[in-house]
Amino acid sequence: MKVYIEKEKKQLDLAAKTGADLLEKLKINPATVLLVKNKEIILPDEALQDSDEIQILSVISGG
Amino acid sequence: MAKCNKCEQKAVYSNQGLVLCKEHFLDYFETKIEKTIKKYNLFSPSDQVCIAASGGKDSLAALYTTMQFCKEHSISFFALAIDEGIGGYRDHTLDDLRNFCQAYEIPLHIVSFKEQYGATLDQIRDKALATLNKKPCTVCGIFRRTSLNRTARALGATKLVTGHNLDDEAQSLLMNQLLGNMSHNASLGPITGLSANDKFVPRVKPLYFILEKETRLFAFLKKFKVEFNECPNINLSFRMQVRDQLNEMENKLPGAKHGMVNAFLEILPLLKKHYQEKKTEFSYCLECGDACSGKVCNACRLEEELELKD
Numbered sequence: 001m002k003v004y005i006e007k008e009k010k011q012l013d014l015a016a017k018t019g020a021d022l023l024e025k026l027k028i029n030p031a032t033v034l035l036v037k038n039k040e041i042i043l044p045d046e047a048l049q050d051s052d053e054i055q056i057l058s059v060i061s062g063g
Numbered sequence: 064m065a066k067c068n069k070c071e072q073k074a075v076y077s078n079q080g081l082v083l084c085k086e087h088f089l090d091y092f093e094t095k096i097e098k099t100i101k102k103y104n105l106f107s108p109s110d111q112v113c114i115a116a117s118g119g120k121d122s123l124a125a126l127y128t129t130m131q132f133c134k135e136h137s138i139s140f141f142a143l144a145i146d147e148g149i150g151g152y153r154d155h156t157l158d159d160l161r162n163f164c165q166a167y168e169i170p171l172h173i174v175s176f177k178e179q180y181g182a183t184l185d186q187i188r189d190k191a192l193a194t195l196n197k198k199p200c201t202v203c204g205i206f207r208r209t210s211l212n213r214t215a216r217a218l219g220a221t222k223l224v225t226g227h228n229l230d231d232e233a234q235s236l237l238m239n240q241l242l243g244n245m246s247h248n249a250s251l252g253p254i255t256g257l258s259a260n261d262k263f264v265p266r267v268k269p270l271y272f273i274l275e276k277e278t279r280l281f282a283f284l285k286k287f288k289v290e291f292n293e294c295p296n297i298n299l300s301f302r303m304q305v306r307d308q309l310n311e312m313e314n315k316l317p318g319a320k321h322g323m324v325n326a327f328l329e330i331l332p333l334l335k336k337h338y339q340e341k342k343t344e345f346s347y348c349l350e351c352g353d354a355c356s357g358k359v360c361n362a363c364r365l366e367e368e369l370e371l372k373d
């Protein structure tokens with residue numbers, strides 16, 4: 001699936017079963033991000049599919 | 064798929080057993096802010112409210128929710144932004160802010176370091192680091208706080224709203240603890256500077272009990288245009304390290320930030336009392352006339368040290 005990491009402005013192609021699984025693979029602390037699947041907010045336990053487009057939004061403020 | 068605790072809709076928020084859909088989250092968020100405003104008497108009907116804004120998500124959320132409250136209670140308000148002069152960063156967030164204020168018809172004032180201190184942060188950061196060993200965030204913080212207070216006062220404000228949230232407060236507490244600056248904690252809390260003096264506009268934090276993550280979610284659901292933007296100087300800051308450590312803690316122990324801040328609020332009255340008694344009489348800065356504890360205020364001292372004065 002296509003994964004966009006906002007903080008790093010980076011696009012990746014990855015496979016993951018759930019949002020939590022994806023964050024673990026990327027070593028991203030769930031407390032610091034929001035997950036968006038096909039433009040809608042999801043919780044980390046939500047199942048993901050290969051056709052999904054995921055955005056990982058950073059919640060930390062920049063100064 | 065998780066469902067909202069209050070209805071059958073799809074959940075967008077989950078924290079320590081509270082699971083909410085979009086509609087119920089927005090309601091929870093706005094209600095929490097309203098409760099904070101009421102519990103700590105952040106505003107009174109005769110206030111002239113100045114909302115400090117930068118264009119980042121916290122400031123837009125503070126701006127939006129304060130605007131709602133002020134409109135409902137017929138309190139007058141305006142927005143104030145400080146342009147520190149940080150290329151590639153502040154110019155973008157200020158654009159977001161201008162658009163936002165235009166869309167909601169909020170009066171907006173912008174003042175810059177350049178006009179107030181004769182130089183942008185970009186121009187002074189290297190010198191501050193090299194000659195004074197002061198990090199950009201230290202210089203930025205002193206000048207910004209001073210500019211906010213002076214300008215808010217000049218514009219007739221009786222309250223100054225900042226977008227500080229629970230994360231900011233927890234960070235400040237931990238930083239002060241680690242640095243041994245306990246007296247600084249006495250000037251934290253949801254409202255400060257009430258009894259200070261006529262040169263100081265009291266500061267209030269409506270987002271005091273709101274997590275940064277909740278603010279981002281609010282901004283997303285409200286479709287505020289907030290692009291992720293990070294100040295180029297943040298990597299040098301101690302706050303950033305503390306922020307990351309706290310987020311690690313929060314991940315392992317959900318509710319840690321709330322726990323810290325709530326415990327702090329229990330002892331805050333004692334801290335205030337303790338440091339008030341110790342405090343000597345207020346004096347006024349010999350250079351600018353602002354309230355300060357020594358002969359010259361922090362901003363004027365910094366201006367001198369950086370040889371910004373003409």
Ligand code: SF4
Binds near residue numbers: 063147
């Ligand atoms: S990160 Fe530091 S330099 Fe950048 S805006 Fe915040 S306080 Fe100022």
Ligand SMILES: [Zn+2]
Binds near residue numbers: 067
């Ligand atoms: Zn609901």
Ligand SMILES: [Zn+2]
Binds near residue numbers: 349352
């Ligand atoms: Zn001064």
